[in-house]
Amino acid sequence: MRLFEAIIDANHRAVAGDATAGLHPADFADELPVIALTCIDPRLNAYFPNALALPAEEFIWLRNAGNIIITPLSSTMRSLALACAVKGGREIAIIGHTDCQICKTTTTVLLDKLKELGVERHLLPDNINEYFGMFSSERQNVIKACDIVRHSPLIGPKIPVHGLLLDIETGKLDWLVNGYQTLETAGSQLREPAGPIGQAMQALGNFNIGEMKFPETKIGEFATKAGDWLTKEAGQLEAGAAETMRNVAPVAESVQEAAGQVAGFAKKHWPRPSVSAQAPIEPPKIPIPPPIRPKIIQPRDKR
Numbered sequence: 001m002r003l004f005e006a007i008i009d010a011n012h013r014a015v016a017g018d019a020t021a022g023l024h025p026a027d028f029a030d031e032l033p034v035i036a037l038t039c040i041d042p043r044l045n046a047y048f049p050n051a052l053a054l055p056a057e058e059f060i061w062l063r064n065a066g067n068i069i070i071t072p073l074s075s076t077m078r079s080l081a082l083a084c085a086v087k088g089g090r091e092i093a094i095i096g097h098t099d100c101q102i103c104k105t106t107t108t109v110l111l112d113k114l115k116e117l118g119v120e121r122h123l124l125p126d127n128i129n130e131y132f133g134m135f136s137s138e139r140q141n142v143i144k145a146c147d148i149v150r151h152s153p154l155i156g157p158k159i160p161v162h163g164l165l166l167d168i169e170t171g172k173l174d175w176l177v178n179g180y181q182t183l184e185t186a187g188s189q190l191r192e193p194a195g196p197i198g199q200a201m202q203a204l205g206n207f208n209i210g211e212m213k214f215p216e217t218k219i220g221e222f223a224t225k226a227g228d229w230l231t232k233e234a235g236q237l238e239a240g241a242a243e244t245m246r247n248v249a250p251v252a253e254s255v256q257e258a259a260g261q262v263a264g265f266a267k268k269h270w271p272r273p274s275v276s277a278q279a280p281i282e283p284p285k286i287p288i289p290p291p292i293r294p295k296i297i298q299p300r301d302k303r
């Protein structure tokens, strides 16, 4: 049984009331962590990652309004790609939910609500539907997003892309797109995306990934360089300070004395940090007893 087969099995059994339903994350070490894209709806906060029977540390959670993916190179796609490449995500799941308010909002209603917030229509893009990625079916929205991710040049052929729909009332997961199956058939299509994906790629005009000139600078390199510069500067300052101390040797003792007094004052009057500044701050370790069981919130009338 593969990871998402076990997840769906555990979820369905838990929803049916099986208190022993769950999975052992250690059995799926090669398929974890999972990257999930869900909606921003706060009602989902209680469901994830519990509804998947996964521990939090194996769950990379991306959210946007309506779990929408518009183009193969969008901002959300960049995050998915980095979650795979940098954070080691092994499988992607686009998880929509029932009763999604983004789905229920029409363009007219959206424009009215934006107007109430002082947003001027003439400052918005012409095609509001396309820009916000508005949709009228939660299922179709998930299937479309999976299709775009599967064919995005940013996601390699080794990553399964699943589509699920969570019932907001029961927590039950509906497996709309089986990423293991689409993975087998997607290989030949990866290079030449067709349909809306191909059109979206063509719409990018001259943008050609193969010919793109990528800058040499790595992500985070600016920070490293800044760190190097600081270290160098600090070294120079230290050397300068030592030189100064040699020159002012006669007064060094009084300087030390003054420093001691300042330190004493600080100790006495400044609030102490609760954790030693030297010790790395670690989050509390919450042991998770295997197996992880999906926690399902039952609808109120069934309690």
Ligand SMILES: [Zn+2]
Binding pocket: 039, 040, 041, 065, 066, 067, 097, 099, 100, 101, 102
């Ligand atoms: Zn939603």
